[in-house]
Amino acid sequence: MADRVREPYAAPGQQREAAMMGMYIFLASETMLFSGLFLVALHLRLEHAPEVVAASRQMHYFIGAANTALLLTSSLLVALAVEAAREGRARPAVLATAILLGLGFLALKAVEYRMEYAEGILPLPGAVTEFSSPARHAFMNLYLIATALHAVHLSIGLGLLATLAVRLLRGTLPLPERSIVMVNAGLYWHLVDVIWIFLYPVFYLAR
Amino acid sequence: MRTASPVVVWIVLLALLGLTLAASFVLSGMIGLTVALAVASVKSGLVFWRYMHLREASGLLRIAALGALFWVFVLLAFVTADYLTRGLA
Amino acid sequence: MTLQERPDRENLADTGLSETPAERVSYLRAGHTLKSWLLTTDHKRIAILYLISITFFFFVGGAAAALVRLDLLTPAGDLLSNEGYNRAFTLHGVIMVWFFLIPSIPNTFGNFLLPLMIGARDLAFPRLNLLSWYIFMLAGLLTLAVLILGGVDTGWTFYTPLSSMFAHGQVVLAATAVFVAGFSSILTGLNFIVTVHKLRCPGMTWGRLPLFVWSIYATSLILVLATPVLSITLALIAAERLFGLGVFDPAVGGDPLLYQHLFWFYSHPAVYIMVLPALGVVSELVAAAARKPIFGYAFVAGSSMAIAVLGFFVWGHHMFVSGQSMYASAVFSFLSIAVAIPSGVKVYNWTATLYKGHISLDPPFLFAMAFIGLFVVGGLTGLILAMLAVDVHVHDTYFVVAHFHYIMVGGAVSAFFGALHFWWPKMFGRRYSLVWGRLSALLIFLGFNLTFFPQFLLGYLGMPRRYHVYPPEFQVLHVLSSAGAGILGLAYLMPFAYLFYALRYGPPAGDNPWGVTGLEWQTRSPPPKHNFDAVPVVDGPPYDYHVEMEGDEDG
Ligand code: HEM
Ligand SMILES: [Cu+2]
Numbered sequence: 088m089a090d091r092v093r094e095p096y097a098a099p100g101q102q103r104e105a106a107m108m109g110m111y112i113f114l115a116s117e118t119m120l121f122s123g124l125f126l127v128a129l130h131l132r133l134e135h136a137p138e139v140v141a142a143s144r145q146m147h148y149f150i151g152a153a154n155t156a157l158l159l160t161s162s163l164l165v166a167l168a169v170e171a172a173r174e175g176r177a178r179p180a181v182l183a184t185a186i187l188l189g190l191g192f193l194a195l196k197a198v199e200y201r202m203e204y205a206e207g208i209l210p211l212p213g214a215v216t217e218f219s220s221p222a223r224h225a226f227m228n229l230y231l232i233a234t235a236l237h238a239v240h241l242s243i244g245l246g247l248l249a250t251l252a253v254r255l256l257r258g259t260l261p262l263p264e265r266s267i268v269m270v271n272a273g274l275y276w277h278l279v280d281v282i283w284i285f286l287y288p289v290f291y292l293a294r
Numbered sequence: 295m296r297t298a299s300p301v302v303v304w305i306v307l308l309a310l311l312g313l314t315l316a317a318s319f320v321l322s323g324m325i326g327l328t329v330a331l332a333v334a335s336v337k338s339g340l341v342f343w344r345y346m347h348l349r350e351a352s353g354l355l356r357i358a359a360l361g362a363l364f365w366v367f368v369l370l371a372f373v374t375a376d377y378l379t380r381g382l383a
Numbered sequence: 384m385t386l387q388e389r390p391d392r393e394n395l396a397d398t399g400l401s402e403t404p405a406e407r408v409s410y411l412r413a414g415h416t417l418k419s420w421l422l423t424t425d426h427k428r429i430a431i432l433y434l435i436s437i438t439f440f441f442f443v444g445g446a447a448a449a450l451v452r453l454d455l456l457t458p459a460g461d462l463l464s465n466e467g468y469n470r471a472f473t474l475h476g477v478i479m480v481w482f483f484l485i486p487s488i489p490n491t492f493g494n495f496l497l498p499l500m501i502g503a504r505d506l507a508f509p510r511l512n513l514l515s516w517y518i519f520m521l522a523g524l525l526t527l528a529v530l531i532l533g534g535v536d537t538g539w540t541f542y543t544p545l546s547s548m549f550a551h552g553q554v555v556l557a558a559t560a561v562f563v564a565g566f567s568s569i570l571t572g573l574n575f576i577v578t579v580h581k582l583r584c585p586g587m588t589w590g591r592l593p594l595f596v597w598s599i600y601a602t603s604l605i606l607v608l609a610t611p612v613l614s615i616t617l618a619l620i621a622a623e624r625l626f627g628l629g630v631f632d633p634a635v636g637g638d639p640l641l642y643q644h645l646f647w648f649y650s651h652p653a654v655y656i657m658v659l660p661a662l663g664v665v666s667e668l669v670a671a672a673a674r675k676p677i678f679g680y681a682f683v684a685g686s687s688m689a690i691a692v693l694g695f696f697v698w699g700h701h702m703f704v705s706g707q708s709m710y711a712s713a714v715f716s717f718l719s720i721a722v723a724i725p726s727g728v729k730v731y732n733w734t735a736t737l738y739k740g741h742i743s744l745d746p747p748f749l750f751a752m753a754f755i756g757l758f759v760v761g762g763l764t765g766l767i768l769a770m771l772a773v774d775v776h777v778h779d780t781y782f783v784v785a786h787f788h789y790i791m792v793g794g795a796v797s798a799f800f801g802a803l804h805f806w807w808p809k810m811f812g813r814r815y816s817l818v819w820g821r822l823s824a825l826l827i828f829l830g831f832n833l834t835f836f837p838q839f840l841l842g843y844l845g846m847p848r849r850y851h852v853y854p855p856e857f858q859v860l861h862v863l864s865s866a867g868a869g870i871l872g873l874a875y876l877m878p879f880a881y882l883f884y885a886l887r888y889g890p891p892a893g894d895n896p897w898g899v900t901g902l903e904w905q906t907r908s909p910p911p912k913h914n915f916d917a918v919p920v921v922d923g924p925p926y927d928y929h930v931e932m933e934g935d936e937d938g
Contacts, residue, residue: 094913095504095582105507105581107351108358112573115362116611122366123615123645127630129370130641132327133377138636140322148315155311163304166345170300212626222636228628232619270347277345281338288330292318354580365608368695373644376699376711 103267110271114278117240121282124233128289131229135222142223143293145208146230150199151291154192155283161188162280165248165273172255172269175262179255182248185276189245196238230290237286240279247272303344310337406912409812413912424509425912430495431810432516433486436523440482443530445872447475451851452834452868455861460851468851469536470552474529476539477557481564482523484795485653488660489606490519490571492802493599495810497575499903499910500593502584502919507577511570519567525560529553538849540650543631543642547623555624558617565610568656572606575599584902586921593901593925594670594677597684598663601691605652605659609695613649616642643705647698655694657791659687661754661798662729668751668801669733671899673740676926679732686725693722703774712771719769726762730755745897746820750801753828757793761786764839779849782842788835797827800878807882808896812908813889819881826874833867900927 096102132139164185171178203209207217210227218224251272254260260268314333321329342348348356406413410427413419420428450471454462463471494512498505506512529535535552537545546554579592579600592600620642622628629635631642670677677683699707699715707715733755742748764786768774777783800823808814837860842848846857853861895904906915 095498095507095509097918101581104352104355105577107347108355108580109508109511109573109577111355111358112576112607113569115358116569116573116607118362118611119365119608120611120615122362122369123612123619125366126370126373126645127619127641129374130377130638131636133374134638135636136323148318152311152315156308159304159307159311162341162345163300166300210628220636221634225630225632225636228622228635228637229630232622232628232630236618274346277341281341284337284341285331285334288314288318288334292314292326292330294318294322294326362608365695369612369648372696372699372711373641375714376644376708379708379710380706382708382710 106267106271107274110274114274117278117282121233121236121285124229124236125285125289127229128233131222131226132293135220135226138220138222139226140293141219142208142226143291145206146291147199147202148291150195151287154195154199155287157188157192157195158280158283161185161192162277164188165276169266169269169273172262172266175266177255177258177260177262179252182252182255186245186248186252189241189248192241193238196234233286233290237279237282240282244272244276244279247275300344303340307337307340407916408911409907409909410912411811411909422513424505424513426494426498426506426509426512427810427910427912427914429512429516430491430493433490433494433519436516436520437483437487437491440478440523440526441875443527444475444478444483445875447471447478448868449872451475452865454851455853456865458853458855458858458861460853463851465851466536469538469849470534472849473535473538473552477535477561478526479791480539480653480657481561482526484657484791485564485568486519486571487657487795487799488664488802489575489599489602489656490515492595492664492806493571493575493602493660496806496903497578497596497599498582499906499914500596500901501579501582501587502902502915502921503578503582504913504915504918506574507581508574512574515567515570515574518563518570522560522562522564522567525556525563529557529560532556540646541617541620542646543620543623543639544633547620547629547631555621558621562614562617565614568606568610572603572610575603576607579603584919584921588921590681591921591923591925592684594666594680594683594687595660595663598659598666598687601687602656602659604691605656605694609649609652609656612645613653616645616649619645640702640705640707643702644698647701648695651698651701652691652694654787654791655690657795658758659690661758661795662687662690664798664802664805665733665751665754665758666729667901668747668805669736669755670926670928671805671897672743672745672748672751673737674743674899674928675736675740675930676924676928677732678735678738679728680925682728683732686728689725690722693718693725697722697769700769700774703771704778716769716771716774720766723762723766723769726758730759730762743897744821745804745817746824747801747805747897749821749824750797750804750827753824753831754794754797754801757789757797757828757831761789761794764789777842779847780842781838781846781848784848785835785838785842788838793831793835797831800824800827803878803882805897806903807885808892809903809908809910811886812892813885814892814896815885815889816881819877823874823877823881826870826877830867830869830871830874834864834871835867837861837863837867900925 092099092102096105164181168178168181168185171181200209204211204214207215208227210216210224210231218227251260251269310333314330317329317333318326342359346359348359351359403413410425413425420432423429450463451468454460454468460468494506532553535550535554535557537550537552537554541554541558579596619630623630623632630637631639633639666677666683697715697719699711700719703712764782768777768783768786804820841857841860844857846853892908894906894908902919902921905919
């Protein structure tokens with residue numbers, strides 16, 4: 088690998104490993120962030136099982152499944168683009184498709200929110216909601232917080248990918264020397280995917 | 295091979311998505327929860343292993359990437375232990 | 384290419400260092416404009432930026448404390464309104480915890496020393512380091528905004544449902560400030576961890592790391608793993624207050640105790656964020672004071688790691704009377720007592736290191752001795768509090784207040800001043816007056832004890848914390864405490880006079896004014912911008928002092 092070595096590093100392998108390690112640790116902290124939400128979910132599930140199951144049955148689990156598939160596919164594309172970058176090939180189109188899938192996720196999520204809003208189960212401020220029990224209300228509160236926080240992360244990831252796609256198109260990202268940038272953005276994107284992989288069963292499939 | 299394998303992983307991931315969805319119609323209660331979380335863990339494991347480069351990473355990087363899981367476990371386990379033992383005399 | 388194979392060690396122009404002659408003289412000379420400071424990526428300059436910022440917050444937090452202590456002079460609570468008193472102690476806690484203590488030693492001395500101690504030219508991510516400081520300053524500005532807009536009254540713990548449903552003040556703004564400061568913590572911790580793993584110079588094996596580096600490493604683990612949990616917890620409070628999305632609100636099926644679990648999952652480890660770096664500083668100071676290798680190096684290093692990990696298993700000792708299951712309480716009680724073991728290991732090993740040493744009584748070492756004594760008192764009272772049955776009686780009394788101030792103020796702040804006095808000549812290249820240094824160490828120790836020892840008695844007698852109207856029989860002890868606080872406040876101001884004076888008029892320090900070991904003492908004072916002219920190579924153990932044996936001739 089012919090990475091450009093910069094201070095304070097002395098060797099390319101060292102610099103590369105440091106950059107990846109930094110990203111992994113950042114993702115570990117993201118994991119801890121979401122673990123707080125999963126704790127609340129687990130607590131609700133254990134303390135109020137029937138209400139949680141009833142609330143979860145009302146969710147549009149096919150939309151959730153479709154969204155999972157979108158994210159998994161986008162992860163595949165990002166992985167392919169990263170792999171190509173490491174071999175020195177720029178694949179802006181692949182990256183752009185991944186971005187489109189991510190946008191598709193957000194669009195579908197918005198549609199889903201609208202449906203839930205209409206059904207009176209989305210506790211947006213000012214919304215008219217009907218919950219047959221307090222715990223169902225808490226569950227939907229948590230659902231809204233968790234999915235919104237996930238959407239924020241997804242949007243940041245989209246921003247990262249879009250910047251990289253532009254740089255690839257313009258040729259301002261020397262490959263494979265600076266492929267580490269692609270690798271790290273990819274890592275972030277995959278983690279957003281992993282978080283959704285857990286959010287999906289927790290909120291949509293509680294039976 | 296190098297480009298084929300991410301695709302294979304993707305196919306497995308989609309299959310697992312189908313599996314967890316199907317299981318949710320059949321299973322319920324604690325078993326359902328366990329299966330759903332187990333499938334999610336396998337899916338995440340695949341993503342980490344193949345897409346997030348743990349396959350080729352050094353031991354140090356693997357620890358950096360997965361070490362936090364231990365702390366997630368501590369948080370969930372201790373709090374759960376509190377709630378589950380509240381009612382006992 | 385590896386470190387050893389750097390092209391030409393003698394000729395710096397050849398190694399890819401873009402260095403000017405001024406940078407080669409000292410990092411302080413490398414640019415005098417404001418911009419050269421505000422856009423620096425040099426870890427040493429960033430350390431100075433932090434030093435200035437946290438000193439500022441130390442005084443803001445101190446002013447709030449002064450108000451609290453003044454109000455407590457009389458049983459009637461006539462200085463502040465009830466609301467005003469609540470706001471004063473909340474602000475004091477929030478600022479001291481998140482804007483002084485947590486960043487104090489790691490972000491100033493950690494930043495300054497970590498690369499120097501391991502023979503690196505900078506941290507792993509220099510620009511990220513600067514970003515951390517800007518994020519920290521943003522958080523600081525938000526806190527000042529809270530202050531100007533009327534403050535908060537929830538206590539530093541932000542307990543629900545008080546914070547989410549009843550408090551009137553700027554809860555969301557304050558939570559945002561702490562949330563933002565958390566980002567800075569996480570990024571700094573991440574930077575330190577990667578630096579220790581990836582940038583040690585040749586020969587700097589894990590077994591040769593200075594103990595300060597071990598403690599900063601352990602601290603960083605906590606920063607990275609615990610802080611995000613606080614972030615999400617504060618975000619949940621904000622969601623409840625702003626959008627009515629309650630998950631702690633019992634009215635919608637939530638549980639306030641869940642908040643306490645999440646908060647203390649962060650905040651107990653966070654008390655170790657505050658004290659672990661202090662333990663590292665004291666290990667350095669003790670070895671330097673005794674001129675002896677540290678006794679049981681591996682155990683002292685290992686105990687830092689043990690504290691960092693075990694510290695995650697004890698948070699329930701803050702919830703003994705909250706309605707937590709009594710089985711959980713018993714387990715947490717037992718585990719809390721276990722944490723005392725690694726803390727005890729450190730104290731015993733310091734004592735053994737000092738044993739038969741020619742102990743120097745220069746100012747930094749006086750601060751270190753003060754630390755040891757106060758830390759022992761704080762730790763032992765921690766044990767008392769960790770006993771489930773005892774804590775039921777003294778929970779939320781001044782006993783607890785005294786306990787944590789012995790560790791956080793008596794301990795961590797003394798260590799901070801010890802570090803300041805020890806490394807000041809290295810950071811600025813000047814010596815300061817040792818007489819004044821000794822005097823301020825002494826006054827801080829005395830003032831501290833006079834302030835906080837009466838609080839143990841108050842708590843034991845039943846004075847609850849966070850009240851400003853109290854029965855008259857407590858007044859004598861409260862007056863003693865307030866008098867001590869006055870002495871302590873003045874004593875804290877003293878170093879600023881003679882240290883600043885030294886900046887201008889102090890004699891040059893020389894590379895190694897204390898005659899101690901450690902890579903940071905082998906480069907110039909103040910160090911050049913790139914720390915070392917040539918990357919050092921380590922070939923011996925740390926604290927490699929010559930120990931005089933009986934029968935030695937010279938000495
Ligand atoms: C030997 C280890 C320690 C033990 C066993 C211990 C034990 C305890 C216990 C049981 C409490 C709860 C008292 C109550 O609220 O009823 C407590 C409170 C506290 N401790 Fe410690 N502690 C230890 C070390 C430390 C250290 C090293 C620090 C700080 C650097 C610290 C800071 C605090 C703080 C801030 C509180 C009060 C929090 C609040 O309620 O506002 N402790 N400690
Ligand atoms: Cu604690």
